[in-house]
Amino acid sequence: MNFCSDNVSGIHPRILDALIAGNDGDVMPYGEDPHTRRAEARFCEIFERELAVAMMATGTGSNALALSLVASPISAIFCRS
Numbered sequence: 001m002n003f004c005s006d007n008v009s010g011i012h013p014r015i016l017d018a019l020i021a022g023n024d025g026d027v028m029p030y031g032e033d034p035h036t037r038r039a040e041a042r043f044c045e046i047f048e049r050e051l052a053v054a055m056m057a058t059g060t061g062s063n064a065l066a067l068s069l070v071a072s073p074i075s076a077i078f079c080r081s
Helices: 013-022 034-047 059-070
Strands: none
Touching: none
């Protein structure tokens, strides 16, 4: 099992193909793109409630966002590796 950072490994070819296919023309940022809207619709369907989706580039970014939601700005969070 490899517990390295998520950005030290290569990308799976199917993911790379999807990124290339989705890189067609200009799209609006910050959730206004069709990819985020499709993801939101699917998650709303799965969880049977309205929700918002925030696409993240890495697991580290996702972890930072999640921790920011449970801690106040003056809090400290210690994570043991």
